[in-house]
Amino acid sequence: MRTLIDIHDDLMEELLREANTGVKKEAITLAIKTFLDVRRREKLASLVGKYELGYSRKQLEEMRENG
Numbered sequence: 001m002r003t004l005i006d007i008h009d010d011l012m013e014e015l016l017r018e019a020n021t022g023v024k025k026e027a028i029t030l031a032i033k034t035f036l037d038v039r040r041r042e043k044l045a046s047l048v049g050k051y052e053l054g055y056s057r058k059q060l061e062e063m064r065e066n067g
Contacts, residue, residue: 012024019027048057055063 012027015027015031016022016024019030021027021030048060
């Protein structure tokens with residue numbers, strides 16, 4: 001999908017540096033994916049303790065680290 005957006009130059013430069021790329025599309029895609037991943041993790045973390053998942057928190061963290 002093509003989208004025209006106005007991004008502050010300093011933010012774009014910092015994003016390009018942090019993403020270790022010179023390609024804006026790649027950096028923005030990575031930023032969006034990272035944002036969505038963080039939100040998903042926050043939602044999942046808010047459920048810890050509310051439902052019995054059959055795993056301890058430590059086991060869940062180990063599974064997340066090991067993929």
